Amino acid sequence: MTDTTSNGTMLSADGTPLKVSLARALRRQKIRALMLIAPLLIFVLVTFIVPIASMLFRSVENDIVSNTLPETVQTLAGWDHASGEAPDEAVYEAMYFDMFKAAEAKEHTKLGTRLNYENTGTSSLFRKSGRGLSKIGKTWQKPIESAAKPLKDGETWFAMMSGSGSNAVLEERRVLWQNLTGDPFKGEVGITLSDDMVAMLPKTAAAYADWAIFEALEEEKDISKRDPWEAVYTALGLDLMSQETQAAVASYSGTGAEELRAVIAALDTLPEADFKGAFIDMEDGWADPDVWRTILTYSPAYTSGYFLNAVDMKKSLDGFEARPENQQIYMTLFKRTIWMSIIITTSCILLGYPVAWLLANLPLRSANVLMILVLLPFWTSLLVRTSAWKVLLQDQGVINELLVWLGFVADANRLALMHNQTGTIIAMTHILLPFMILPLYSVMKTIPPTYLRAAKSLGATNWTAFWRVYFPQSVPGIGAGSILVFILAIGYYITPEIVGGTEGIFISNRIAYHISSSLNWGLAAALGSILLAVVLVLYWLYDRIVGIDNVKLGG
């Protein structure tokens, strides 16, 4: 029931263009199909793609520096890193306040660990300094408190700082806390900062807000009754040292005016504003421009540093440079992983091809027995199989004992079959063999025996018939098996770990190390991403050279 309009488009029975109604019908079909696979799709998305994506994201993510030391990073931007000298006082002052907060929230050691990946020693520097910060704070708190006794008391502070205002500073500082800890820091802090105070004592207001938020929301205390921490006194001391503030305080008459004037009167009892000196006194390391260079290098929220590390390079402020010879391990490992995977794939082809051929050509009963033998390894734990290889391959193992007993090798020069590449290759070839045999078998099963007969009837010898007629038709099976084995091999972990020693380990072992021991997830993620990229590139090459249509897992 179609009709044609004047311009030639086909119409369906109800007058809508045929194309439109076809599209509608197809869309309905597609939606139904999509709904059918929705559970799997969601499962795959949630359990597979999301974790992988977040893992890949980790390989470039680097906001820990700017989140932990937000003000330091800002101040440090003005530092001439090529001067060869440590930054000036302002940076150290910002560092003091940033670190103080981080130390209270126990976040500073995380940053230390992170920076330690790039510059060894940073971790202990941060850890030790965390403890020294309150000492610096005390040198400010003590004289202030003795100059103005009421400032010993949290209630005085609360009365002095609260008032009317927009509370913008509080909200600003709340965001900084959120960034620093990753916690929500939601809820009422219980104070409105007086706008006058914020204008008069900006550093103090910021430090007080920091403390108030932490005290109220993390420690869940009533801030009107609690004494602020040392950094607030330090901030007050710094504020009151400026001429401008002193003038403002002189004309100020609100709560605490008296105390503030008392502190100004006793300014000479306060320490000098020399945080640089204080930091260096605390730890010599802070005088080292390298530490600051590392912080600056890694201050952006995203970094190529992990990837550079993963290819034995080092990120520096002027781009990147190769790592010293003795620290280059990853490229060697990548090359070894790929090379050994190729060897393993090749041995799987050589060993698996005849077995698959037998499987496809034996009478059903014997073929079934053989198939069970091929599948048997799948029924045993991977760990058990690998351990069995350990028993076979070790110095005093079955193979060596046998060879010595037969007199093929002298007792003194037993073959080193384990804790080297040989061990990894032997064990992994065995373990991955079924993944070669099964696709090969399923392809060979579809090659009718008449082809061989036809070839022979045409005058071909057994070998020619095999090589020119049978083999080319089994190539898709070899392709499928090789892709399978190679991709499995390139990411293999347990077997190299157990029988590989240091010579026979793969890049995955290094990835596992960074995930579970050194906790350098960013580097692990970068190594993993490179591995993924290598596989994709090889896959692409394979497609270009052999053609992915030539891969068959069965008829």
Place this chain on the structure above:
Amino acid sequence: MANTASQKAFVEFERVQKSYDGENLVVKDLNLSMPKGEFLTMLGPSGSGKTTCLMMLAGFETATHGEILLDGQPINNIPPHKRGIGMVFQNYALFPHMTVAENLSFPLEVRKFGKSEREAKIKRALDMVQMGAFGGRRPAQLSGGQQQRIALARALVFEPELVLMDEPLGALDKQLREHMQFEITRLAHDLGITTVYVTHDQTEALTMSDRVAVFDDGRIQQLAPPDQLYEEPENSFVAQFIGENNTLEGVVKSLSGDKCEVQLDGGEVIDAKPVNVKAVGDRTRVSIRPERVEINKDRLQPGAHTLKAEVLEFIYMGDIFRTRLRVAGNDEFVVKTRNAPDQVRLTPGTQIEIGWLPSDCRALDA
């Protein structure tokens, strides 16, 4: 091409037996002798051992017992690729990863022909099957009939003296099959090739062959030219298998030279030509071809034998009428009559009298 004893045998089976499992004989005592240039068809139901015979000749199976001779030489110990026998397989077995030209080139390459010689031969073979323009295609890009032609060309391209074909037309539709039957016979005769052709289609066997070997149960039941096979079947299997056939069962009452009397199970006694009966009292099956039965009493020839019959069914088939009758208790008695202007069309239920010549009525084994 007639089979005369004076012609030297080109292919010979001598008392050949074959068993796959050591328990059952698939081929039992096969004796066959073919002169050069003959087109011989092995015809028989599925499972009768035709393919097995072909495979033994090609060298893919070994005879359990007996000797196969090719041009006077025993070939049991010659491997298949040295026998120089062309072969066409049922599913064509064209190599899917090679083009048509490469498929044809294959037997020439293994025979170490030079490039120019190969190309000339390939061209000639492709032209021979009218596929000259298809050299660059892959088998998958060809239709069934085209693949068939290529398979034929490939089997012929290296100019073998003997070609074996195992149900080569089995996968084609009727029209194409008839056309190819003609082409194959023409080629075989033009090239003077000796051909062993296997089929289970009797029309194919009759139209194509110089001689037909009817197989059943691992034995040759009859080996004869098509006309003889049809008109003078030697046993009831052949009579049943070749063409349409009416059988009436009974007992031999008397037997003398080329005449015998058979008492049918219904009681009637008829005359028949004894072909495969040994003694009086033997049970026998009498065979009469449907087109040799006359239903028009006026046209009965002198000496014809008559019987009563009841019309059960009348089928109009265009060129012929097919009438099913009940004769002597047999409900499946069929008569075929030509569609001529004066021919009667019988209505079911009519009682009529039918007749035939005793010489068309063959008493065979029971």
